[in-house]
Amino acid sequence: MLEYLGYLASVVILISLLMTSVQKLRWINLIGALLFAVYGFMISSIPVGIMNSGIVVVNIYFLWKMYTSKDYFTVLPLTNRTQYFEYFVNYHKSDIANYANIKDLTIAKDAVAFYILRNAVPAGVFVGVKEDEKTLCIKLDYVTKAYRDFKMGEYVFRKQKNLFTSKGYETLVTHTDNPKHAKYLQKMGFVKVNDNTWQYKLGS
Numbered sequence: 001m002l003e004y005l006g007y008l009a010s011v012v013i014l015i016s017l018l019m020t021s022v023q024k025l026r027w028i029n030l031i032g033a034l035l036f037a038v039y040g041f042m043i044s045s046i047p048v049g050i051m052n053s054g055i056v057v058v059n060i061y062f063l064w065k066m067y068t069s070k071d072y073f074t075v076l077p078l079t080n081r082t083q084y085f086e087y088f089v090n091y092h093k094s095d096i097a098n099y100a101n102i103k104d105l106t107i108a109k110d111a112v113a114f115y116i117l118r119n120a121v122p123a124g125v126f127v128g129v130k131e132d133e134k135t136l137c138i139k140l141d142y143v144t145k146a147y148r149d150f151k152m153g154e155y156v157f158r159k160q161k162n163l164f165t166s167k168g169y170e171t172l173v174t175h176t177d178n179p180k181h182a183k184y185l186q187k188m189g190f191v192k193v194n195d196n197t198w199q200y201k202l203g204s
Contacts, residue, residue: 002039009032010032013029021148022066026062034056036048040052071118072118072119072120073116073152075115075116076122077114078107078113079107085125099178100140102139113128124144126156127140128172134168136167136169136173137172150184157200164202165202170202173199175197175198176198185198
């Protein structure tokens with residue numbers, strides 16, 4: 001049983017290194033280190049136990065900093081498909097393809113488009129097009145893998161509603177068949193209205 005515990009700890013550590021989200025990496029690595037610490041002490045390998053106990057403490061410290069530190073968000077307006085926009089979407093195109101089709105995406109004059117900066121780092125991009133006078137259709141709402149902890153969405157949809165209401169919009173709609181994207185939309189307060197359409201009332 002002790003040998004199996006060692007194997008399990010090794011697998012968990014390995015899985016943690018595959019995470020693109022730093023937060024997930026810390027949590028999973030913490031669990032793996034904790035298992036390794038228990039394993040080390042149980043087989044009387046004090047150095048293994050102490051080292052992994054230290055790793056647990058380090059992970060707890062950095063997780064505490066992540067959850068207690070204040071992030072600074074801002075939006076940077078996007079008026080057309082700039083060279084940087086092309087570079088950004090091309091760099092992330094394989095991941096973006098899981099959530100949106102941007103092949104024919106245009107940024108018209110009446111579009112609502114902006115980069116989302118987190119601590120001065122361009123971490124996401126948003127493009128919405130006018131569906132009618134009171135409805136904005138989201139064509140692209142993308143956040144890079146390292147920042148997918150829902151804080152970006154909360155900032156845009158809950159704290160910056162004026163980005164949309166100031167232009168007369170009362171409702172946001174988007175379309176997706178991706179379960180992960182659907183989970184994100186539900187977390188943000190969107191309501192499913194048919195098979196692949198989700199709706200968000202800005203007044204809610």
